[in-house]
Amino acid sequence: MRGLSRSSFAEVEERFNAVAATADLGRLAEDAHAVAVLLDREHGLRRNLADPARPAEQKAGIARSLLGGRISEAALETVVAAVSAKWSKPGDLVDALERFGVIASAAEAESLGVLDDVEDELFRFGRIVEANPRLRMALADPAAPADAKAGLLRELLGGRVSTVSLAMIIRLVQHPRGRSLEAGLDEYIHLVAAQRQQLVAVVRSAVPLSDGQRQRLVSWLRTTYGRDVHLNTEVDPRVIGGFSIRLGDEMIDTTIAGRIEEVRRRLAG
Known part of the structure; x- marks a missing residue:
């Protein structure tokens, strides 16, 4: 992110940090990611919520109307702060929400004392994928059902990595947002490292x-x-x-x- 989006991210992060302090971090991570996926898929909604010409109050009202009661209060407050801000391009709003999801996962890992494990597990899984073309193809296949990919990952990684890592990997595999799996994992690793x-x-x-x-x-x-x-x-x-x-x-x-x-x-x- 650059310019306006970078400043907006820093402003929204203040609100995110305030609500995350007392939130269920696992739920916050899941909900922030789910909203990012929704906006990534619904182009018209994304444009409306990221439109700098629309009043912030109007965009906040749309977000509350659509998402109230469907996601946690902490996630809703983060989304409202994000749509009320101004972004250089609509995609930056989606990027920000995904980042907040990853940051929430990192905070959850830190609270559980497994932050180092999560960094290592994401890195090792990336190298496993890199060395196994058939696995990469199976996980990247756009025709494969999302639930089938999640089941494969649980079979491969269940009990071998932390629950935080597994949840992050499943979310990334199911919704890569145009990135290779390796590139997405690298982004997640750096966001997790930034927690410290x-x-x-x-x-x-x-x-x-x-x-x-x-x-x-x-x-x-x-x-x-x-x-x-x-x-x-x-x-x-x-x-x-x-x-x-x-x-x-x-x-x-x-x-x-x-x-x-x-x-x-x-x-x-």
């Missing part, structure tokens, strides 16, 4: 890092970036030697494979 103002670093190496190496790397990244860092690690034999670190759009590559590729690019240039 952490950066997420993905480290790829040829062999598993020892505990000492992980601790030194986390310490160096914390000093370099001035923020806590959550480390996700991947073992990839193609790395050959060294390791690479990805933080958002930034890449630090010390691998032999990376150096070889750099030489190839220079020769080609």
Whole structure:
């Protein structure tokens, strides 16, 4: 989000934080996501509720009329605050509601003491999907019923991941909103990490890092970036030697494979 939408998100977040403090966070997450899905599907409703020319009171009234009694009070107050704000484009309203759903899930995980687990589980599931084309196709198939996808995920992950992670993954798989599953999981991971103002670093190496190496790397990244860092690690034999670190759009590559590729690019240039 940029400009007007970024400012509006910050304003709505204040209201969200106020209602979330005493809310059933799991229900809040589910309801916020459900409204995002509704607005994603109903284009006319989305345009009307995001129309900056309409009075905020009118849009709030529409939201209360449609959703009152159907979603939790905390979710309704969040939606009312969101539709009363002004957005650069209608899609930003939907993005904001989905984000608030993920943030509510992260807050729920933190309250249960499983926030680290959720970060790791989302990351690991993304790598499982990446390595299994048949699973990716089954979960991404637009013709497959949403309930069937949820059943498959419960069979695969039930008892193996936290209930918070499972709920988040099911919601994302059922309603990817035009993203690949991997891209959606990456977005969710960064929103979960932001619950503690952490950066997420993905480290790829040829062999598993020892505990000492992980601790030194986390310490160096914390000093370099001035923020806590959550480390996700991947073992990839193609790395050959060294390791690479990805933080958002930034890449630090010390691998032999990376150096070889750099030489190839220079020769080609």
